[in-house]
Amino acid sequence: MQTVKMVISGAVNAGKTEFIKTISEIEVVSTERPATDDTRLIKKETTVAMDFGRIAIGDDLVLHLFGTPGQKRFDFMWEILSEGMLGLVILVDSTRPETFRETNRIIDFFMSYRETPYVVAANKQDRPNAWSPEELRLALRLPSHIKVLPCMATDRESVKNVLLELLDVIMQRSED
Amino acid sequence: MPLVGNIRDFGLSDFLYLVDRGYKTGCLHLSRADEMASLYFDKGKLITATRKDDNVPVTELLVRKGKLTPVQAAQATQVHQSQNGVTLSQVLLNLELIGRDELQRVLQQHIEEAVYALFSWNEGEFRFEQGQRPDPTAPIMPTPLAVEHLIMEGVRRIDEWGRIRDRIPSTDMVVKFIEQPVERTKGINLAADEWRVFARINGKDTLAEIARKTGMSEFEVCRIVYGFLTAGLVDVIRKPAPVPMLATGRPLAEAPRVKKSLVTRIINRIRGM
Incomplete structure (x- = not known):
């Protein structure tokens, strides 16, 4: 059985858990547990919290979706989760400009390690005062080749669209 | 729908960048305690700025600065009231009561100072109303101002590590x-x-x-x-x-x-x- 991994990241309350819940075939596993020695960077007292979802692609292939912890104290998990990932979705709460800096920090983090295919999902587009994807692109200073997509993490079609757009980016980098 | 937030989280210079790159037209309202300011943009460039305590027609501003007599101001106001869709600044130019360069210089200086003072705000609510236009009597510059210039000058006045970090x-x-x-x-x-x-x-x-x-x-x-x-x-x-x-x-x-x-x-x- 081959597994591939996508990572869903974003600031606290960006909608990561909801995003995974909406598309996962299994009940989303949200964990909070003591760290183990598996993660060398983790301090003993640190707890780990993340979300995990799964989509079976076929008998021999499964897609795992990992939601990174949003809190700063769990930064160390990002590196671990990003190892071997196929692609990355950065979720942004479009109604909360106070989280934009943190979002940039997260993007910087992931991009400083590797050239991972990623898209930005402008979540909560159904809410009043949501910044549009184009406004978010400017606010986050994202280059024009990075896709910034409208998203409602509670809507399955919207989540599917984000994943398909990410897969389109991944496809462009894949080999025959 | 307006863009809302606090400049503590999304700074004025960041917002100016967004307005510039997004070719935004509208008004950025800023408020802090009993202070209020409004910056009006046309296609990403600043056209005027007003503060609550200094929200006067262009004619009054020019009289105050000795660039216009009260009689000339009254004349321009009267002509303006009979015309639709024209700003009072444009009427002043049409009547040749002041030269374009002189009007630009005086208004730009006034508006720049109003904006630069806002860079010292560490916090304050902002609301950007798309498409909102200034009152036609406001001190609207004949040539809109590029915001990069404002950002550079505003940033020169920043003297704290916090924001830079x-x-x-x-x-x-x-x-x-x-x-x-x-x-x-x-x-x-x-x-x-x-x-x-x-x-x-x-x-x-x-x-x-x-x-x-x-x-x-x-x-x-x-x-x-x-x-x-x-x-x-x-x-x-x-x-x-x-x-x-x-x-x-x-x-x-x-x-x-x-x-x-x-x-x-x-x-x-x-x-x-």
């Missing part, structure tokens, strides 16, 4: 130009020290290295680069960490290359959900 967390970061920086600098007048830093940007040197090479303090270099960054001239990136290599010569941290057939299978599966 939000964008430049470390002096180990590398500064590089973004696309066509020469084009972007056309509206900006750089001071001598700013040129010294500008000339050292090569996409390789860190801020600390630039400080050493220019003999300037790290704070001063960071403050100047913060201005370039906010005006959209440069980007600041982390110095790439050395990537460990596998025996095959392939970088350890490189994202895995996947087969198109595998991606196609995932696409088909998600489409079918």
Whole structure:
């Protein structure tokens, strides 16, 4: 059985858990547990919290979706989760400009390690005062080749669209 | 729908950048305690700014500055009231009561000072109303002002690390130009020290290295680069960490290359959900 991994990241309350819940075939596993020695960077007292979802692609292939912890104290998990990932979705709460800096920090983090295919999902587009994807692109200073997509993490079609757009980016980098 | 937030979280210079790059037309309302200011933009450029305690027609402002007599002001106001769709500034020019350059100079100075004072606000609610236009009697400049210039001057007045650190967390970061920086600098007048830093940007040197090479303090270099960054001239990136290599010569941290057939299978599966 081959597994591939996508990572869903974003600031606290960006909608990561909801995003995974909406598309996962299994009940989303949200964990909070003591760290183990598996993660060398983790301090003993640190707890780990993340979300995990799964989509079976076929008998021999499964897609795992990992939601990174949003809190700063769990930064160390990002590196671990990003190892071997196929692609990355950065979720942004479009109604909360106070989280934009943190979002940039997260993007910087992931991009400083590797050239991972990623898209930005402008979540909560159904809410009043949501910044549009184009406004978010400017606010986050994202280059024009990075896709910034409208998203409602509670809507399955919207989540599917984000994943398909990410897969389109991944496809462009894949080999025959 | 208005864009709302607090400049504590999304700074004035960041917002000006957004207005500029988004070619926004509308009004940015700022409020803090009993202070209020409104900045009006047309296609990304500033056309006027007013503060609650100094919200006067252009004629009154010009009379106050000795550029117009009360009689001329009354004449212009009367003509303006009989015309639709024309600003009072335009009427003053049409009546040749003041020259275009002179009007621009006086209004620009007045408006710039109003805006620069706002850069000292560490917090304050903002609300951007798309499409909102100023009152036709407001001191509207004949030539709208490019915001890069405002950002650079506003940033010169920043004297605290806190705000700079939000964008430049470390002096180990590398500064590089973004696309066509020469084009972007056309509206900006750089001071001598700013040129010294500008000339050292090569996409390789860190801020600390630039400080050493220019003999300037790290704070001063960071403050100047913060201005370039906010005006959209440069980007600041982390110095790439050395990537460990596998025996095959392939970088350890490189994202895995996947087969198109595998991606196609995932696409088909998600489409079918």
